Amino acid sequence: MAAHGGRIVPSDSRRAGWWKRGLTPERIAPVVAGVILLAVWELYVRTQLPDFVATPIGIVLAIPATVASPSFWSDAAVSLGSIVQGVAIGTVAGILIGVAMGRMRELDWFLSTYIRALYALPLIALVPIVILWVGYQPAARLIIVAISAFLPVAVTTADGTRAIPREYLDVGQMFGAKAHHVWFGIALPTALPHIVTGIELGFARGITNAIAVEVLASVQGMGMSVFEKSGQLNENASLVYVLALAIFAVGIRTLMIRSRQRLAPWYNT
């Protein structure tokens, strides 16, 4: 009974075994799984599906030609540039509104209906109305990305600044802190790890929604190219773009996790 109990708890129940240092089954397993997954994919497509469908080998072979083309870099520049710009705008607005909401109950009550409604709404549903208002333009992408980042940053900042430990405020008061000291000297640093979580969410949603706008509004960019290349039956090139987007997304995520550890080492997960 304890044996299968031991398997469900991953901690120190693991016995030191026959394997050598560094080459544990846990390290080998992902490699084996990866090889199996890629092999199954390659063989399934080769035996069951037409030639143009992407395979792992095909994607690797398509990387040089795709990356060498200037359109790849111009797509990357406009898409990623607009994502970073939109997230920056949304983050600054989100922090300002979020701190104000966290520190002023009345403002929180006044705005929370809309912020929570928009936060619950899949923002992709806003794409058609934004396209209708600003037209089939790159500006639509910027607006949607900025909103995508604004909402999670505002919500996490408000949550983080609302829940300041009582003692911090007492100490602040004792040293004669003014309102702006409390807002930006105590509340904002306390909420920092929450804010980073909000930015992380903002990037994740921003990337997805940027692609959605590009495809729905025919705005040039990486997301547009993924769909275009696929439509031209150039599946391998399409997946090279997907790979680039995935690398960007994973990179941003890792950066956010790192910076949260750096900025707030006391804060876990």
Next chain:
Amino acid sequence: MRTAERTDTFWRRVRRFRSARAAWIRVACYASSIALLLGVWQALGHSFGVLFVPFTTTMSQLWEMLHGGPLVPALGVSGKLYGVTLVIDIVVGVSLGLVLARLKLIAAALEPYIFVLYATPTISLVPFVSVMFGFEFWSRVLVAVVISIFPILLGTMEGARSIPRQHLDVAAIFGSSERQLWRDVILPYVTPYAMTGIKQSIALAMVGTLVAEFFLNPDGVAAVLLQGTTIIDSAWVLAVTVFVAALAVALVGVGELIERHLVRWRRTAVG
């Protein structure tokens, strides 16, 4: 000196008023914010014309669309996709989460790929999915599930991994069978964790449904939205957007209610 005193008492009075009348102020804030939005919307709508119609026009358009309009059959199509997606999310997410928490080696093997798939914008995989599996119902379900399953999967895994050693030891000492161990220890412990994931997946399944409908040959509510953009009818698009927003708020609210109920149950069971 006197002015300082006077301002001091003024702010003190404000503070006293804010805490004494908190409940009233709260209601007033909610009411005034909604009134302000509707007022601004109505006023802007009258001055902007075609691109931004007033609130009343939007509502009458919505009324029309819900009574014999295109929205009713579209809601049926989207609702079916949403329901199937959520059921698969819960069944596959919870069971896969439990299995992966128990089989450490398989979890270690798959974890990097789950992380990468989770971080990859799923929407960019839509063309690939359509080439591999077509544009039909199950291919839509696949897209929606990949977008929405991860919170349940990761939540369940985390819950199953954090079961305290003592719980399992006590069960072992009392000679509980495999079935009893699952029914009385593991599942009750994991439920709140899974529920936190389910709450998030309820919202994400809506995103997944819309993405699948927008990008795998438009269908359902997404097709109705796009139709409004093509004919440049802002009343049409606004009505559907407001309706989708209300639906999203309601679904998220239901998820929060269920979660709160389960968390309360857990607290009483432990305490």
